Amino acid sequence: MTAIRWTPLNEPGCGGWLTSVAVSPHNPRHVLLGGDMLGIGLSTDRGDSWQSTFGLPSWEIADFTFHPTHPRMVWAGTMSGPCLSTDGGRHWRLMRNGFPPTSDWHYSAPIQKVLINPRYPDHLIAFGGSHRQWHSPGEPLWGAVWESKDGGNRWRRIGTVAARHPGNSQSPGGNIVAVEAAGRTFTTFYAVVPGAGVFVSTDGGRTWQPRNNGLPHLQVMDIAVHPRAPHRLWVALSNYQAQPGQPVLPGGIYRSEDGGRHWKPSVNGLSTKNTTDPNLTARYEAIAVAPTQPDILLTADTAWDGSTLYRSADGGASWQAILRRQDVDCAYPAGLGATVIEFAPHSANIAFVAGSEYVLRTRDAGKTWIDVTAKRVAANSWRGRGFSGLCCVNFRFNPRNSRHAVLLAMDHGNFWQSRDGLRSWTWGGDGMPLWGGGNDVAFADDTGNLMFVTLGQFGNFEGIARSTDGGRSWTILAGTSHGLPERYDRAQPLGIYAASPREVWATVGGKLYCSSDGGDHWQVIHEGPGFSWIAPVSPGARAFYVCGESGVWFTSSGRELKLVEGSPKPCTWVAVDPLFPERIYVTAWRSAEYGGLWRYESGKWSRLRDDRYIARVAVCPTNPKRLAVSTSDHPYHDTCFATGVWVSSDGGSTWTQQNEGLACLRGDVIAFNPHDPTQLVFGTMGRGFFIGRWR
Known part of the structure; x- marks a missing residue:
């Protein structure tokens, strides 16, 4: 191949x-x-x-x-x-x-x-x-x-x-x-x-x-050294709170002329606001000195309501605010929490600042700044510049519209859609929470106007979002009036599927919920345990499979569910062969006993690949012998066990690793484009989404 x-x-x-x-x-x-x-x-x-x-x-x-x-x-x-x-x-x-x-x-x-x-x-x-x-x-x-x-x-x-x-x-x-x-x-x-x-x-x-003499507290976050006078130093202090509820000591910039033996405040012009909330008290986590003009410094107040970049032209004797969040055109909404500041070694006019969600660059000493991770291509549409840091959760092509797709990721990646064949992307819309993560989307009508999205991460329920106008506005469905958990309850939502504009199913807190009135009211139809993702036998069908702790479950009616006998457990992903819906593929990610890829056909389970780090599987919509799997691992040890993407052209008998061009090998998401079966999408855990062609 x-x-x-x-x-x-x-x-x-x-x-x-x-x-x-x-x-x-x-x-x-x-x-x-x-x-x-x-x-x-x-x-x-x-x-x-x-x-x-x-x-x-x-x-x-x-x-x-x-x-x-x-x-x-x-x-x-x-x-x-x-x-x-x-x-x-x-x-x-x-x-x-x-x-x-x-x-x-x-x-x-x-x-x-x-x-x-x-x-x-x-x-x-x-x-x-x-x-x-x-x-x-x-x-x-x-x-x-x-x-x-x-x-x-x-x-x-x-x-x-x-x-x-x-x-x-x-x-x-x-x-x-x-x-x-x-x-x-x-x-x-x-x-x-x-x-x-x-x-x-x-x-x-x-x-x-x-060497802390003169510092008001010890929450020091960064240090800069004068390039030609190495005893002259600056440090950036975050804020400090001894006990919850007590006043918070603000951060600031401090300067030493004797190698740190004595420190004096260098805060003239900086915010020194203090409250009882560390997130709303002035804090400074980065300080940079220009190598070519060391009297020029940059720092930033990273408090949630601070969000200001400061510049000094006199070695920190005074500071001027040069940038606030509202002055920057960015695709993402995070404040100007610059925890990274870097001057170009060649010119004090060029600098980069970064924190969460975006990176800014100036080439004119701070007069203007641009986001070097995204560019606006239309009023509400954006395109990336090649570096995404999304922790990807899901990717869905609209089966009824070849130009419409939705990506879902953690934090502000909760809902981005493209309606021009993946060329540009528009975030959420009015009513969509700014953060909190998205997990799955259901396209509930032929136009792509009616969509449902499950929201929440780290075990929290942020609601089920419903749009009737293609994503321009959203209503959050949550609480007892809808038959759902309250917002922010510990009830992780994951899969969602709509057979029609009125019939919708979702997994919330490990249970399977159903709505028969377009999402206005929901009821639990199965207690699980550990229900997660839903895979219909075909778009619009009332028959579907559900992943669960005890294996994979099946319903032919959208109501009564039956455990598929002998299924691997826990079932962490299920995919239905589009041409032979009686054939399914199941993964059991990181399961010591059942980890790997399994196929169920004619009442029999077969293990196709013994790799416990296989996260998901996708089946080619036009050639059932073509399979692709993603591998994933958590990021908390020295060497990642994930090995990227593997594909099979013979129904799982043999496999080849396909990682050329992948900047990250751990990822949950793998999906074929149903309108162009040569196109694959892989979503990584931390480096965004990638597309490839399987010729």
């Missing part, structure tokens, strides 16, 4: 949390972008478009460091350890010889940043942490300081920042969220740990002392 070549779907915006931006000191057109579970994007046109990157062991990214003399060599800190690229960031490999063995159950040795000795570039220091403060089970080696003298081929641990047991280089330490070297000697380093403050090492990273 011809290899499937995957390309980004180009849904708009990022939609996930950004953790780093880096502009190459060798080429201002060369930019790297990283996210908390989004992997890495590569741009060769200053961020106007983004290319996929490959080879990462997992996709939880921290900060970048370009080699001082080799333009194509760059390091990335990741939750899996230090990663190296020798082709400018397109391909990566994990470099942790000397680190503890990788763990299948947690992140063993996360790295926030690798620093390179400018005089002896084979001399590296790597620092254990995560500015995103990413969660991990177990005991990661937070605060660990690692040294390599051979370009990263071998590492040894030499120290610990914020050590619980001072004097012991192997002691557990604190989460290093930012680190900088002072000058070119590569002996003095500054590191910050939230809750512990600022630390300095003057012996190459072996020992560390706190």
